Each structure stands twice: as C-alpha cells, then as structure tokens.
Amino acid sequence: MVGHVTPASTAPPEALSWSADNCTISRAMAILGEKWTIVVLREVFSGIRRFDDMRVRTGVPRQVLTNRLAVLVEHGVLRREPYQEPGSRVRHEYRLTEKGFDLYPVLIAVAEWGNRYLADPAGPPIEYAHRDCGAEVHIEMHCADGHTVAEKRAVVPRPGPGTHRRA
Template sequence: MAYDDGMKWLEMSTENCTVQRTLDLVGEKWTLLLLRDAFNGVRRFDDFRRHVGLSEAVLSDRLRKLVAAGILAAVPYQERGSRTRNEYRLTPKGRDLWPVLVALRQWGETYVADPEGPVLEIRHRDCGAPVRVVVECPDEHTALSPTEVRVVPGPAARPRA
C-alpha cells in the first residue's frame, strides 16, 4: 500500500484522520476487551467486571464513554427485590465494529496464539466454515493485499501546517 499522489503522505495533516478519531474512541485496551465481551453476550456491569477484571471505577468510566459515543446503549432492568440497574447493549454503531475485532482476533490467531489452539472459533452458522476478515474489491470480489491498492487524498485531505 503506497500513498499515491503528488502531495506526499508526510506532508498531509493528520488532525482529522479517521484512524486517529476511531482510536480516540475505542483504541484503549480495556475498551476493546469490553467490546469483545459485549459481542459475546455480556451485558451487565458485574459480569464485565468479573470477566475482564477491571476496577469498578475504570469499568464505569469505559462504559460511560462507550454509551456517550453511541457504541453501547444503557438499557435499564430491575430484578425482583433489587434497585434498577443498566444492561449495556451494542448499538448499530457498536455492531459495525465487529469486523475490527474479528480482524484483531484473526491476526492474533496467526501471530500470538496459544499453542493449544484458539480460545474461540468463529464459524458460519449455516455451513460451519471458519469466518475471516478480508479486504476486497467490491467489483471483483477478490481479496487484495496492500501492494494491490493505492491510497489517494480524499476530500478532507489538507496539507500539514
């Protein structure tokens, strides 16, 4: 993958970089682990705390930020005899992060996996085949490597100050 334009990549401002903006929202380790758990059905504060191993203060902060960003929704529930609490459910915006987590998992299974094999396998419900993330050309439906693409400035690109 090479930046392909008269203006060089190092001459471009990164102030409005979408990768940077995304990392500002979800780039912290604990946030990604909370999202991993949310995708695996964890909904309640105590379950997140117990499974991820966070302090209450850090967990509260991360959940609050994910709700404020519209990635999780806080949905009130009340068990008999207890006060009202919140469950945390992925929003459509949150569910759109699924390929990112699958890609991280896929990379991890390739380079830092447990010698005994994967902790979880993601398989297609209908046929049972393993699921993988692929960058593809939508016209040709073929997987692409970084050397098969070019990167050009988009409409928000501007020179570095």
C-alpha cells in the same frame, strides 16, 4: 554474505504533504484505543452485557470499566437498557447499537491477528462462526469494484475527499 541494502529514497513520502488534523483513524482510536475497550466489546459481542459479569470475567478494575462503558455509550457504540432482578434496584445492561455492530469486522480482524501470532500451542481460545452454516468467519479485503485484495502490499493510502494540504 552481506545483505542487500536498498538505497535511501531522495523524495519524501507524498503523505507528508497531507494534513493529519482530521484523521478518522485518530478519531476512532480516541474512542477505541484504550486497552480495555476492545475487551469490553468482546464481552458484549459474546452476549455478556451486565457490568458485574464483565468485571468478574475480565478482571478490569471497577472504575476503568465504568469509564469505558460511559465512553462507548457517549459515542453511541453501546446503549444502556434497564433491567431489575426481583427485590433489587434497577440496573443496566449494555447492548450494541448499529454503530457498535459495525465494529464486528474490527474485532474479528484483531482476533484473527491474535490467533495467528499469539495463541497458545493448543490453538485459539475463540473462533467466530457463521450462524447459518457454522463455518468459520474470516476477514477479507475487497476494493470498491469487487476484487479480492489478497496481497496486503497491494493496498496504498491516497488522499480522500476530506484531505487538505499541510500548512
């Protein structure tokens, strides 16, 4: 049996008329898009704040980790806090700012996707739980009117107030 073929639409997608020059997704990915960035954030969200602990646990090369941390500090996602072990020089640990904490849903969404499609047969290596009751935390979509959006295809992009037409 031959599969059903949908006829090609003759009208171009409306999104082609919007400029993507000031796209906030592109701007966010300029900060977060390098593969080690989310891994570094995973560590900080897990309470691992010191450079050497992150490097040993993740295997990220020293210079790459230095660069990732510098970018996250530069963009206000992390802040550096000095500490000093007795007899050692002053070093820094990295702590989340409010801007950094706002990335928690992103991290959980990436983890949920990975747990669903990429986990070992034994199950996911990490789960996120509500501190107060211990139940697992999951990401849900809601519209501004409070409706739960369960069907992903029910979400459509539309021009926002900062959109301008392509030249």
